[in-house]
Amino acid sequence: MTSEYDLIVVGAGAVGENVADRAVQGGLDVLIVESELVGGECSYWACMPSKALLRAGSVLRAAHRAPGAREAATGTLDADAVLAHRDDIAAHWDDSGQVRWLDKAGIELARGHARLDGERRVVITSDDGATRTVTARHAVALCTGSAATVPPIDGLEDARAWTSREVTSAKSIPKRLAIIGGGVVGCEMATAFQSLGSHVTLIARSGLLAGLEPFAGEAVAERLRAEGADVRTGISPTHVARNADGTVTITLDGDDTIEADEVVVATGRRAATDDLGLDTIGLTAGDWIEVDDTMRVTGHDWLYAVGDVTGRVLLTHQGKYQARAAGDVIAARAHGASVDTAAWGVHVATADHRAVPQVVFTSPEVASVGLTAAAAEKSGIATRVVDYSLGWVAAASVHGDDYEGTARLVIDTERQVVVGFTVVGDDVAELLHAATIAIVGEVPIDRLWHAVPSYPTLSEVWLRLLEALGRPSVTPPS
Template sequence: MTTREFDLIVIGAGAVGENVADRARQGGLSVVIVERELVGGECSYWACMPSKGLLRSGAAIRAARDVDGASQAVTGKVDIAGALRRRDAIVHEWNDGSQVEWLQSAGIELVRGDARLTAEREVTVDEPDGATTVLLARHAVAVCTGSAALLPDIEGLQDAAPWTSREATSVRDVPASLAILGGGVVATEMATLFAGFGTDVTVIARSSLLGGMEPFAGEAVETALRDAGADVRTGVEVDRVARIDGGDVVLTLSDGHEVRAQQLLVATGRVPRTMDLGLEHAGLTDGEWLDVDDTLRVRGVDWLYAVGDVNHRALLTHQGKYQARAAGDVIAARALGRDVHDAPWGAHAATADHDAVPQVTFTDPEVASVGHTAASAEKAGIGIRVLDYDLSWLAGASTYADHYRGTARAIVDEERRVLIGATFVGPDTAELLHAATVAIVGEVPIDRLWHAVPPYPTLSEVWLRWLEEFGR
């Protein structure tokens, strides 16, 4: 058994843990990071990067097919082997060598193995070779272990060996048919992907698609999935699942119908990766989400931080990395007796987690959103004005594609006359999102936005159309 001491121990070397460690190291602390799988984590190898890389092939073909002069050059479908090769290159064949080299260059120690808290500020790591290392933290421990796919309590589901997002994004043999349980971001993105591969896709959702977003977003994605040949069944649940003699999966639905598919993907939510973490040594319970303040410190435990998915604030890589920058900086500041800036929008506060979270769903069409929807703003008691615009009316849309379809909605706080929410639905609308995020975070007055002139002809001209509808 080896014992080592550092200022900060980070459990989990995904994108979030890496950023916590890096910022604390830059702040003057000694840092060790513990990882049981690949350095770079879920986003790099099984989520954001491989999924968006795989989706791009189909999106590029669809875009070309909607431009006369380019469509004639498209003579086939997605080349699945080529798409998978591209995915493999993006994930470096699931080799984390370059990420390990980066840790070393940043002065961050790496210990591989399973970590658990064994006392206050103490982490014990069981390494793959059977060795045990005890790590002691002078100042803090940061839990950055992320989340895992939720498998709902459905009869026969576990025995059917379903896919989660990990199996879907690391697929080697594309199934002829795929049933997808869920209607959220992962479910709709994977439905878009596999329908583009030519798989017979059935989506089963107990409510509408992309619930929680503006209703027109889910409606547009559902229409596109149906147009792509997918069978979309909403308002229905799965009662039972059975794998037939190691072959197809049969799902019995609450409406009495059955769905049969070669493979089943479950995308119904996430659970925290806090099992067997020894949280009782911090007065907490294993398996639960960790409640934190805006500096990402676990409430009631002055030496423990929880950053990224594990705190359930915003389960998105970019928000986790945003939290990580604040957390790494504040851990260093507290350890070295520096000033702590934890007021709203301070350097050490993850204020944007509350009402300014941007998200892109890479479906067909793309859905890009930030801040409030009309429903959430009304629920919060904010007096709003809703501004809707058909993106196909823009000159930029006509130059972009021959049959561009899309919608943009702005949510304006009428009393303060500032933007508090925006949703864009349409091809490549992800590139419109950051301007809306800046306007919301900066609380830019509507009157000032008149002086932010959008270039012509582009889709960003929608900002002028919104302003014209709102009026001076």
Template sequence: MSDAAERTYDVVVLGAGSTGENVADIVVRGGLSAVVVEPELVGGECSYWACMPSKALLRGTEVLAEARAVPGAAAAVTGEQDVAATLARRDSFTSNWDDASQVEWLDSAGIDLLRGTGRLDGERTVVVTDDEGGTVRLTARHAVAVCTGSMAAVPPIDGLADVDPWGPREATSAKEAPARLLVLGGGYVGCEMATAWQALGSQVTVLQRGERLLPALEPQAGKAVGSALRDAGVDVRLGAEVSAARRDGTEVVLTTADGAEFRGDEVLVAIGRKARTSEIGAETVGLEPGEYLSVDSTLRVAGMSWLYGVGDVNGRRQLTHMGKYQARQAGAAIVARARGEEVDTAAWSPFVDTADAVATPSVVFTSPQVASVGRTAAQAEEAGLPHRVVEYPIGSIAGAALFADGYTGTAIAVVDTEREVLLGVTFVGPAVAELLHAATIAVVGEVPIGRLWHAVPAYPTISEIWLRLLETYRG
């Protein structure tokens, strides 16, 4: 590094993903100086290996399905998806894995960038090492924000680490479709990538240890996605516990506990994530390397006045939009404390806990889509909340019938029967992602059912599902 060996800033941010960028932006706009430290690409996981490339891979398949479901338009669909063009479009959304535009944005926002690996080295101190071994020692006047995110976890299955498995990064950045793709795990990533690569030419097999796909969501979601995957040609195996992996020539071979073997050209491991804290110097400030950071409602690490853990690194909700949300909370708290203002964490907690714990919106961009927010029926039961579950077939709505012939989908509302507010909402069906924010507002705002009755949906749109859910609830 050619810069001075020591520098001081008001705030040092470890990680220049979307979470780190937003923390830095908030504090700079609040009048503080900030530097972000990044060993890879500015923009992070979402921009290059997660949200953006994965949705670009899926979008063409979705559009073709929508066109083929509308007579007249279907006649114009005379060929199959152009795989090369789809991959090229995916590459355009990642800027071909070039972060020049993101670096330009940092500069325009008045945020400094330091390329290299940052490690904590005691209180308010970060040592950054570049690829050539040069170091810079950073001191933070007010705060260090750890925004290093999470990374794909590889389960301790015999031989799995030795077969050079794909993680989500490899699955979203692959230059061609493998002839046969084994997917280990039936959660969000596993289902999305199975949908994408089956449509782009792979023969996909999904091996899910549990008895349903998308186990964290309503059972209807996993059932619908599983049926759609099978209809598309995916081999979906439930209750398949993989016990060993090996290479047989160029093939990957997975063996299940019952002795069955599954062969493929690549295997995607999509069983979850782990905190990216092993190499950040956590031990120098009394924290356990490799563990998620325990934080309060302002995202400040427990027992620390100056250290913040924001986004995936705290393990609360590992979604890009929630990392950005937390970044806004943490940035505001850092600025307030730097000004000597008292931050009432007790006042913040109900709102942050609502968003992070019980009202987090998410979308699985499979075919059909699954859009959900709040508690499932099982979670309401576990929490001991008095509730009633209301379901309605979305396909019976005029707007859905216009959207696609044979539209199939389900809306599920979990209603608190004492307070008569929504605890959670799930939509399963084509294009339901765009229904989600209305549900998020209703759940977060705890809008009474009696009040929602007067939020009249436009006709003929799929949003009429709200009226039908309320009618069903009222009986």
């Protein structure tokens, strides 16, 4: 069995797979190590299963808005069918298809827990306790992702609270579900389980979707309440207890209590670096790993960290973007190339600083990229903010009755480019990439006037936002 490879990748999730694939395409031999399922968090416990849980409710809401479809769609969701579809999307937690892809791509797989043992050396411990030591000729890439945090709420750990993993892989729909945390996971799962028949109580210490434009969280809270959920903001749990009958009692500030059948904790993520052997190379276990724009770890020219472990952006698509950059750079350096980050263009990761796109698949959907108005102001950018109601766009009337939504542009007035875009409304996720291109490409406002949106589509909001911004200045010929 080979004990030396050009590159050793620790973690075979979407990020690790992409690092390995790019490096193999660059001519390197690669070993990837995975202690759980090949495909990682996104495939089995996050992006894919969560969206499968959300999709049916989204479709039914759209039908209820459209005359004709509304009259046909008179029933409620079949929760068992939704869960079965979720199981299919998660491949029934069987990674054999992903393993076949690794083999086809020419990437060798080792099953087990990987731990650094000094420079370029990795010890792999299999489930039966057997160990194997492998060495990297050129690089090791840490792609172990992140894990759910469990806040220090009295009784929470003993109450066997669900995290994002348990809620997305739930085998049945609880009659009453309490969710602690108003971020993306909390809001998406509140949306999904309320539509699937749970009575959801969402508990958020502040407003919902903090970090996005305030109107986004407000719209999601309003819709959840309209659909029967109990949304409580500005309050925190002080105690959680699992009762003798299996139910859960949650005590809040002020001694108010909530009774539920299950409780979900969705209060953030931590770096999954606890037992990676970081201490053997002078780094701290459990910390996020600091990297440059080639994803190389500060102070270690052979070590790379990619995806959530860096703490830069905890999103699958951004992690895969970083992975493509890292894989290309690792291969280039292995072949003796000198990588100047200023000259390498697409081969370094720079779009995860300010131009980060994200969709929250709640009801309504929230899509954003770049800076919020508050973040732009805080960074010292001279801005102008333009809002427009999606309900005033012609396509909104086609989508159905009483369509509501808001789009916002944040303009850098000195450079005359878009630095932020947020849109909230039903079926708005597909609007986002146009904004991402405008921001990443730094397309001048006067050129955006020539990007004509099709009629009648929701994309026409771009024209309306530009009109609200004002006509471009015209300099008459001399």
